[in-house]
Every structure is written in C-alpha cells, then in structure tokens.
Amino acid sequence: MEDGFNTVSIIGVGLIGGSLALALKGRNLVNKIIGFGRNKERLKRACELGIIDSYTDSLKEVCEAELIVIATPLGVFEEITSEMAPYLKKGTVVTDVGSVKEAVVNKLEKIMPQGVYFVGTHPIAGSDRAGFEHAREDLFEGSRVIITPTENTNKSAVEKIAKLWTKTGASVEFMSPAEHDRIYALVSHLPHLVSFCLVNTVSEMDKNFIKYSGSGFKDTTRIARSSSEVWADIFMMNEKNILHCLEIFLKKIDEIKKMLSEREIEKIKKFIEEANQLRQKID
Template identity: 50%
Template sequence: MTNLFFNKVSIIGVGLLGASFALALRENGLCKTIVGTGRKEDNLRRAKERGIIDAYALDVRDICEDSDLILLSTPVGAFRDIAVRIKDILKQNAIITDVGSVKGKLVHEIESLMPERVYYIGSHPIAGSDKSGIDDARADLFDNARCIVTPTEKSNEMAREKIIYMWRRFGARVEVIDPFIHDEIYAAVSHLPHIIAYTIVNTIGDIDSKYIEYAGQGFKDTTRIALSSPEMWRDIVIHNRENLLRLLDVFKENVDRIKRLLEKKDSEAIKEEFKSARGLRERLQ
C-alpha cells in the first residue's frame, strides 16, 4: 500500500491518546477533516482551538455519519454501547479501530455488531502515561512504540492493511496478535501491575496515610501508574477479569513464598528470589 487518505476521521474520546492520534494523522497528511466528541465541551473547545480537531459535537452520532475512520478512545467499558449507538449511521467501507488495552471477547463482540461492509479492526498502541489530557498530546507519541493489531479470522483484509499501514506511518512497531493472546500478555505485563500499584498505595493508607509523605523515589517509581484514571482501569480489569483472577493467584503464591522465607529468616533464599527477579528485569531495556 503506497497511499492512504481518510476524508473524515471521527475521534470518540479526545484525551491524550485520541488527541495524539489526531495530531499524528495531521503530521502524516493522512486525513482532511477530524471531528471529535467527548463528555466535556470545554475540553473539546480547547482541542479545536489548538487545531487538534476541526469540529466537535457532544452527541456521538453527530460526528460519525460519513466518516471513513472512527477511533474509539474512551474507557473500554463504553465501546459496546458506542458501537450499538452508531452502527446504523455508518457509511459503507467505514473502518472502526480503537486504542483500548483489552481485546479478547470484546473484539469479537464489536465485530459482530458491525453492519455489512463496515469493518472493525482492534488496535492497542503501547504508548501514553498516567496523564490523560490533551495538554500532553503530541504527534510523535506513537513513534517507535509497539502497537498490537488484533484482527480475527473474519476481518476484512483491506481494512486490516489500512490500519497496519496507518500505525506504521505514525512510526509504531506493529505486531499482529490474536485478541485472546493479547489479553493474556497484557494481563501479566500491564493490568496486574496496575492492580498491584493501586493496592500498594491503599496498603499505606490502611497503615497510616501520613506515611506517604516520607516516600522516596523508589516508591514513586513503583506506584506511578496508580495515578492513572480509575474509571479507565476499572473497565480494563473487569473486562480482563478471568486472566487477572488467575494471575492474582500466581502473585499471591509469590508473596506467600516471600512471607514464609521471612518467617524462617532464610536470607539466602530471599536473596535468590530477588536475584531471579533482577535477572528477568534486566532483559527489559
């Protein structure tokens, strides 16, 4: 594929990822008009003033008609309701994608809701931060970031290739992965760590919330992701709960093992546990 041009792109949820997506489209000359929607009109107005979007509306149906590409950039819990609300106004050959970090059953469900000749291709760019607003949006957010594309056996080849090409134009390193395998991977390396970070902070609160004032950089680094949107992460963990319940059992086994070693004052075994973890962590650059 040598060219790609979307006449109209609709972004549902103009936050950090949605706004950065819009800026990347503009930077790469991949669209003519970008429209957006969201819950807060003030945010949408600022996005328009900054040139991130060309126009906005508060009703999702008002922005999706005649769109060539629709991006879902809301908490994943809203995806299905949005798809139901807009499916009867979408033009033929329109493509829907997203930036959600849960795929699995959700991909198949949304795909099944699409009318004939409207195509859904799941995407998950591994980019962003604990920030969530347009003030931190930038066109190069996806540059050199991994982006997982999760088609199914029913996916339209043209739509799949357009989405892959688009992310590569943004500078992303695209990998195609089965939606269910995606959820197994990211339950382990993303969703579980978020649960643990929230739990560590809440543990301090249970002991004495004033202790938080004494935390150093190590605590800040370990728990930075606990600053992430509670609404977004509520939806993620609920939609990936089966994988997370299994992983929480594994995590509990690891915590229980450390507890037993502490009870026995087995310093050598504790050192080996830490050494093993350090060795695995060193593989992450």
C-alpha cells in the same frame, strides 16, 4: 487521500485519541478530524489547540468519516457502537485503542453492519496522565501497537490500520485478542492493580507516612495515578486473566514470605536475583 484518510472521527479526545490526531495531522495523513465526546467545552478547547478540526455531539455526523477511532474508556464502547450502527456506511473502517481486546472485539464485530470493517488495536503508549492536554504528536514513535484480527476481520482493513500505525512511528504486531489479553493482564493490568493496592496499604496504615517515600515508592506507584474510570473498565473486562495472574503473584508473595519467616537468606537472594535478571532484559 491516497496514502491516508480524507476524514477521521475520533470518539474520545483524550491522551491517546488526541495524540493519534496530532500524529495523523503531523504526517499529512488526514484532511479533517472530527472529535466526539461528552464534554462540549473540552472538545471546543481541543479544537482551539488544533488537535481536532471540528466537533459534534451527533454520532450520525461521526459516521461521515472513512475511519472511526473509538478511544473512550472501554465501558461505553458497546453503547457507542450500537448507537452508530444505523449510520455506518459501507466501506468504513472502525477501530478502537482499548487495553482489553477479546470482549471488545467479540462484541463490536457483532454490532458492525455488513460491509463495515472493525479492527481491534492496542497502542502500548500513554501514561498515567489523562486528557488531550498531554497529547503529543510523537507519542507512538518507537512504541508497539498490537493489532488483533480474528477470522472475521477484513484483511484490507487490517492492512490500512497497520499502515496507519506504522506511519505514526510505531512497530506493529499481530496476535489474537485472547493472547493479547493474557499478556497484558500480566504485564500491565496486574502491575496497575498492585500499584493501587500499595498506595491503599499506606492509606490504611498511616497516610502521613507517604511523605517519607523516596524514588522507589514513587516509581512503583506512578501508575496508581491512572484514571479510575479507565482502569475499573479494564479490570472488569479482563477479570478472568487478571485473577489468574493475581493467583501466581500471590504464590510468589507466599514464597518470599515463607523464606522470610524461615530466615532463608540465600533463598531470598536467589529470589531477588531471578527478578534482577529478567528485569534487566527491558532496560
């Protein structure tokens, strides 16, 4: 296809993989989508729902595609890519949709055989709801997709990937893998960690109290429903940046704790107003 792909393989047909499949199909950007995953029954179901056209348990078969999208939890990226390596054909583009980029890009670039092009991406979409049952053709419309090329990344492969995401309705932005990881440690990984800790604070104090929560608690902890498998990997792979953000967060907690203990109401108001103002920028 001139303006798309003949065959695309999606490894990990979940919310993001499934939504990308639907977006590509809906825009006639692909003739055939092959799904790969660990659960045959679920792949069959995704096939029945028309999200993918066929499925396989052979990574060799996956490599028949011109574009391979890795959309599994981060922890298995290396293993999958290493297994694929012998079958990857020259000119194939491999991309991923993982939430951490530096470790991923470093490792996967090294595994790629000569003439196979890896491009790291991170679509800022999705939700705490996992699984292709929640996949939506319009998931990426109006969203942001970060593409993280390095000095080793093939420029025409980057262009192809950027074009693909633009066609799904996303706006594409480029940055280095390291910058991506610094930013998303702060605006995504830290809030997830904090959200898990908020719920587990209730868990330790009195589980029954949770029934008294209102919309504030519900919103603040919505992302605490996120997959343990996906998020344990993210935490592990962006540990250094997350720990740094956590330090600053703990400093902020200390600041307001001190204001409270010293009954500095005007300082507390100022602290809250600072949060008000910055938060309003993303309304």
